[in-house]
Amino acid sequence: MSYMRVMLAVVTLVVSLGSYLALAQQPQQPPVPMSFFVTSVGLGRGANLGGLAGADAHCQALATKAGRGNVKWVAYLSTQGAGAVNARDRIGNGPWNNARGQMVAMNQDELHGDTINMARQGNRINKERGRDENGNLVKGVGDMPNEHDMLTGSNLEGRAYTDNMDHTCSNWTSGADGMGSAQLGHHDKIGNGSGSWNSAHASRGCSQPNLVSTGGAGLFYCFAPGN
Amino acid sequence: MKHTTSVLAALALSVTLGALAFAQAPAQGGGQRAGGPPQAPPPMSFFVTSTPKGDGANYGGLAGADAHCQMLATAAGRGAAKWVAYLSTQGADAVNARDRIGAGPWFNAQGRQVAANVAELHGDTLEQARLGNRIGKTTAIDEKGNPVRGVGDMPNQHDIVTGSTPDGRAFPAGEDRTCNNYTSNATGSVMLGHHDRLGGPNASWNAVHASKGCSQQNLVSTGGAGLLYCFAPGN
Numbered sequence: 001m002s003y004m005r006v007m008l009a010v011v012t013l014v015v016s017l018g019s020y021l022a023l024a025q026q027p028q029q030p031p032v033p034m035s036f037f038v039t040s041v042g043l044g045r046g047a048n049l050g051g052l053a054g055a056d057a058h059c060q061a062l063a064t065k066a067g068r069g070n071v072k073w074v075a076y077l078s079t080q081g082a083g084a085v086n087a088r089d090r091i092g093n094g095p096w097n098n099a100r101g102q103m104v105a106m107n108q109d110e111l112h113g114d115t116i117n118m119a120r121q122g123n124r125i126n127k128e129r130g131r132d133e134n135g136n137l138v139k140g141v142g143d144m145p146n147e148h149d150m151l152t153g154s155n156l157e158g159r160a161y162t163d164n165m166d167h168t169c170s171n172w173t174s175g176a177d178g179m180g181s182a183q184l185g186h187h188d189k190i191g192n193g194s195g196s197w198n199s200a201h202a203s204r205g206c207s208q209p210n211l212v213s214t215g216g217a218g219l220f221y222c223f224a225p226g227n
Numbered sequence: 228m229k230h231t232t233s234v235l236a237a238l239a240l241s242v243t244l245g246a247l248a249f250a251q252a253p254a255q256g257g258g259q260r261a262g263g264p265p266q267a268p269p270p271m272s273f274f275v276t277s278t279p280k281g282d283g284a285n286y287g288g289l290a291g292a293d294a295h296c297q298m299l300a301t302a303a304g305r306g307a308a309k310w311v312a313y314l315s316t317q318g319a320d321a322v323n324a325r326d327r328i329g330a331g332p333w334f335n336a337q338g339r340q341v342a343a344n345v346a347e348l349h350g351d352t353l354e355q356a357r358l359g360n361r362i363g364k365t366t367a368i369d370e371k372g373n374p375v376r377g378v379g380d381m382p383n384q385h386d387i388v389t390g391s392t393p394d395g396r397a398f399p400a401g402e403d404r405t406c407n408n409y410t411s412n413a414t415g416s417v418m419l420g421h422h423d424r425l426g427g428p429n430a431s432w433n434a435v436h437a438s439k440g441c442s443q444q445n446l447v448s449t450g451g452a453g454l455l456y457c458f459a460p461g462n
Contacts, residue, residue, distance in 0.1 A: 110429075113353070116350070116352075119356030120356045120393040120394065121429035121430060121434075121435075122424065122429065123430065124425075124429075124430055126425065126430070128379070128425055141365070156357040157357070189363065194359070195359025195360060195363075196357060196359065199357075
């Protein structure tokens with residue numbers, strides 16, 4: 001009887017220890033799947049991302065390295081001219097969450113401020129939530145160097161420009177010095193008299209030094225449309 | 228010769244120190260300034276109160292709230308200008324907060340601009356609303372230039388009493404959104420903004436959610452301390 005009790009106690013201990021250890025050793029799961037990040041690094045060739053396809057591949061590669069490659073990732077970028085693409089049409093319907101499971105926008109209306117009330121309230125992208133694929137903060141105003149300029153090539157509503165000016169560094173194929181330009185947002189929503197996350201100002205040119213001197217590093221936003 | 232050397236060294240030192248002072252100067256308007264001599268910051272015309280009155284949303288009405296702004300500004304050496312609280316009232320002779328604060332631009336204690344004008348502050352056009360104003364944790368600082376506690380700080384005090392709609396106007400009479408025009412420390416509710424634009428159902432600076440009640444305890448448990456935005460209309 002006493003032997004049985006001891007055995008029972010040992011078995012209980014082993015089982016509970018086992019399940020506790022197994023639980024503790026599991027990687028910490030975020031509360032919701034990640035579907036938004038700022039690239040931790042650019043491609044290093046200025047705004048020449050190898051077109052939309054090259055930019056999407058960069059998002060996918062970074063996500064994969066961070067253990068988030070099981071979903072499809074796309075870059076938040078527009079293109080101009082024939083077959084123009086709107087960034088907002090690439091990213092699904094939301095809600096989108098960062099690497100820490102914090103929501104950055106509930107839906108398209110909120111992300112882009114489609115009504116005046118939504119626009120006044122704003123989305124939830126900022127320095128705190130506009131994190132990279134590893135969950136780290138991205139340098140902004142007050143950091144050295146400031147890298148808050150995000151390549152978007154998009155207007156405030158997330159669409160392609162329809163004028164004849166270059167807003168996409170030749171649809172993300174140009175890294176030319178002092179020529180062309182890309183429209184930029186600020187992940188920290190600070191600077192240049194604008195609080196816009198996606199359309200604050202244009203770059204000085206398309207080369208890496210041009211992007212750096214404007215206040216960026218050629219970073220961009222990535223979204224998982226299906227997550 | 229030795230004298231010349233030490234004079235030169237002193238000169239070099241003071242130039243270096245001068246450059247350091249410039250490096251430490253707050254950024255103007257949030258943008259990058261390329262070179263140029265340091266300029267005196269524009270006069271302060273915006274702050275978040277460092278302390279509340281302490282009686283919940285009972286400020287003794289608009290006049291009492293204005294006096295609180297003026298008192299804190301004076302204590303910080305900024306009492307030369309007239310200060311008003313960013314608050315709306317409801318009912319007969321309703322007051323819109325946006326009509327109390329002048330035309331802007333408004334600058335914080337570090338000389339950084341938080342908004343160029345009333346339309347930018349409130350996002351009067353769809354484009355302005357999308358662009359947003361520049362109020363955030365780093366710019367919405369108190370009258371002494373110190374940050375105000377927000378999400379991630381202990382305790383979080385980011386709820387700022389406004390009693391206003393997103394466009395800075397009074398709520399219609401009926402449902403209490405002003406704690407009885409800032410005279411109640413008990414029943415009722417007041418509309419709140421977030422100076423850090425974080426952690427709420429939206430990122431509004433002036434109208435995120437209502438308080439649980441009007442007492443100091445209710446304001447604290449909602450995520451605030453009963454702090455106010457103060458503006459200098461004539462500055």
